[in-house]
Amino acid sequence: MRVLESESMPLRTSEDIVLVRQAVRKKAVALGFGLVDQTKIVTASSELARNTLDYGGGGVVELAVVENGRRSGLRLVFEDHGPGIANLDLALTDGYTSGQGMGLGLGGAKRLSHEFEIASKTGEGTKVSIVRWK
Amino acid sequence: MRVLESESMPLRTSEDIVLVRQAVRKKAVALGFGLVDQTKIVTASSELARNTLDYGGGGVVELAVVENGRRSGLRLVFEDHGPGIANLDLALTDGYTSGQGMGLGLGGAKRLSHEFEIASKTGEGTKVSIVRWK
Amino acid sequence: MDRIPILKMGEFLLVTIQVDMHDRLALTLQDDLTAQIVKQKSRGVLIDISTLEMVDSFIGRMLGSIASMARLLGADTVVVGMQPSVAITLVELGLSMKGIRTALDVEKGMTALRAAVLASREDGDE
Amino acid sequence: MDRIPILKMGEFLLVTIQVDMHDRLALTLQDDLTAQIVKQKSRGVLIDISTLEMVDSFIGRMLGSIASMARLLGADTVVVGMQPSVAITLVELGLSMKGIRTALDVEKGMTALRAAVLASREDGDE
Ligand SMILES: Nc1ncnc2c1ncn2[C@@H]1O[C@H](COP(=O)(O)OP(=O)(O)O)[C@@H](O)[C@H]1O
Numbered sequence: 001m002r003v004l005e006s007e008s009m010p011l012r013t014s015e016d017i018v019l020v021r022q023a024v025r026k027k028a029v030a031l032g033f034g035l036v037d038q039t040k041i042v043t044a045s046s047e048l049a050r051n052t053l054d055y056g057g058g059g060v061v062e063l064a065v066v067e068n069g070r071r072s073g074l075r076l077v078f079e080d081h082g083p084g085i086a087n088l089d090l091a092l093t094d095g096y097t098s099g100q101g102m103g104l105g106l107g108g109a110k111r112l113s114h115e116f117e118i119a120s121k122t123g124e125g126t127k128v129s130i131v132r133w134k
Numbered sequence: 135m136r137v138l139e140s141e142s143m144p145l146r147t148s149e150d151i152v153l154v155r156q157a158v159r160k161k162a163v164a165l166g167f168g169l170v171d172q173t174k175i176v177t178a179s180s181e182l183a184r185n186t187l188d189y190g191g192g193g194v195v196e197l198a199v200v201e202n203g204r205r206s207g208l209r210l211v212f213e214d215h216g217p218g219i220a221n222l223d224l225a226l227t228d229g230y231t232s233g234q235g236m237g238l239g240l241g242g243a244k245r246l247s248h249e250f251e252i253a254s255k256t257g258e259g260t261k262v263s264i265v266r267w268k
Numbered sequence: 269m270d271r272i273p274i275l276k277m278g279e280f281l282l283v284t285i286q287v288d289m290h291d292r293l294a295l296t297l298q299d300d301l302t303a304q305i306v307k308q309k310s311r312g313v314l315i316d317i318s319t320l321e322m323v324d325s326f327i328g329r330m331l332g333s334i335a336s337m338a339r340l341l342g343a344d345t346v347v348v349g350m351q352p353s354v355a356i357t358l359v360e361l362g363l364s365m366k367g368i369r370t371a372l373d374v375e376k377g378m379t380a381l382r383a384a385v386l387a388s389r390e391d392g393d394e
Numbered sequence: 395m396d397r398i399p400i401l402k403m404g405e406f407l408l409v410t411i412q413v414d415m416h417d418r419l420a421l422t423l424q425d426d427l428t429a430q431i432v433k434q435k436s437r438g439v440l441i442d443i444s445t446l447e448m449v450d451s452f453i454g455r456m457l458g459s460i461a462s463m464a465r466l467l468g469a470d471t472v473v474v475g476m477q478p479s480v481a482i483t484l485v486e487l488g489l490s491m492k493g494i495r496t497a498l499d500v501e502k503g504m505t506a507l508r509a510a511v512l513a514s515r516e517d518g519d520e
């Protein structure tokens with residue numbers, strides 16, 4: 001996977017989530033994503049951005065336009081230095097939330113993406129990466 | 135509410151549910167319902183037809199074109215002489231099923247309709263009536 | 269913007285969400301609506317989301333909470349104008365908006381609300 | 395018709411639902427698909443529902459069960475071509491198709507499946 005361009009945005013407030021959604025939409029449109037595909041990646045970004053803020057205590061997201069052979073796509077990497085996730089399988093289970101959520105953020109973001117990776121260490125933080133190809 | 139035309143169909147087998155869905159679609163199209171409205175009333179009819187069959191032990195459905203002032207609509211009345219429903223509030227609760235279902239048939243059919251009535255007596259049977267206006 | 273306006277239309281309330289809401293704004297709307305239902309003795313709430321380009325699990329939950337609270341206060345809620353791309357995404361997200369009525373546009377939403385109010389009056393109560 | 399045909403396409407299976415299925419037919423499809431995943435050692439299942447004019451809670455549950463069983467057998471499932479009117483109705487019905495991936499058409503479905511298979515190979519396993 002080759003990175004063609006990338007930019008970082010902070011995630012500190014709930015307004016930042018809105019800014020991330022808008023930036024993701026813009027990049028998806030520029031890449032020529034159809035309306036449904038745009039909506040899917042924007043929705044996934046909103047879920048993950050909220051997790052970074054609410055559970056990770058804030059962090060950053062890196063938006064990258066990537067290429068793999070002839071395919072182009074959008075990669076989003078959310079990173080925080082929060083408490084981390086002790087049980088990843090549990091966190092990924094639809095309906096599980098440790099807070100007030102619906103427990104659909106991680107599972108939903110995974111379904112709405114073509115690639116999904118999560119790495120987390122207790123006490124060190126969490127990194128979630130998704131890709132949606134055109 | 136004035137009945138302009140009506141027809142009855144039996145509900146004895148799972149093929150009958152398909153026939154009811156098709157008859158409801160036809161009437162909705164004839165009434166000039168848009169695609170989403172057609173889909174809503176057809177889906178509601180499918181849920182209620184299955185209940186009549188699975189829980190009521192079979193029965194009939196009456197499809198009627200109705201009018202109320204200037205509005206026209208489609209009324210569907212499902213009737214069986216099965217065991218009836220002991221606790222209507224419980225039966226209407228989303229997620230409650232006494233069988234293998236998803237527990238969304240009654241609540242879903244209600245939301246997908248403009249009017250919803252249910253009457254049931256233990257040992258005597260169940261009658262569910264829905265209307266969707268154009 | 270720190271508040272989404274709530275319009276009174278007879279016995280109904282109409283909310284048109286025209287901005288990409290941040291989470292606090294969504295929570296404020298939820299509180300404001302509850303207060304208005306009580307104050308205006310409203311029988312129905314129409315929420316127009318036709319300009320919303322995305323509904324995530326937070327906004328979905330907010331819509332569900334509004335509908336539940338309104339129900340407790342004797343009002344029906346209809347969510348109006350959900351874009352097809354939003355509906356398709358909600359299905360894949362796995363969100364069930366249990367208990368939420370939807371309609372294509374404000375006019376059809378009004379039809380649904382009027383029918384619901386009429387029906388609950390005939391019944392005495394639901 | 396008493397069976398819906400299942401096509402093998404390399405390591406994937408493709409099912410195109412072209413009839414208004416009665417409930418037994420849906421259950422037969424579910425059984426047939428599970429058997430074929432095992433027999434063909436398939437890594438993915440594409441279910442094309444673009445001609446389905448309605449998905450009720452029965453069919454929704456069937457799609458969910460197929461996805462869960464496929465997952466247990468190491469295959470991903472993508473439901474393809476859901477009509478917008480069907481998605482809008484599903485949301486109001488209150489059905490959450492938890493765990494189901496969707497795609498606009500067969501081509502995009504294949505993209506999603508290939509990505510999923512590739513990803514799970516890179517991981518060793520998911
Ligand atoms: N960045 C993160 N840092 C720490 N914990 C997290 C993070 N993201 C998710 N989690 C944990 O995973 C759980 C499930 O997340 P999710 O599926 O998004 O559901 P929800 O956001 O509704 O709680 C959260 O409740 C939380 O406990």
Ligand SMILES: Nc1ncnc2c1ncn2[C@@H]1O[C@H](COP(=O)(O)OP(=O)(O)O)[C@@H](O)[C@H]1O
Binds near residue numbers: 185214232237238239
């Ligand atoms: N016609 C009927 N006769 C008897 N019981 C019924 C009938 N329709 C519904 N019920 C009862 O109400 C419950 C809830 O129905 P519903 O909401 O349609 O969910 P589901 O069909 O998934 O069980 C059923 O499980 C059944 O116990």
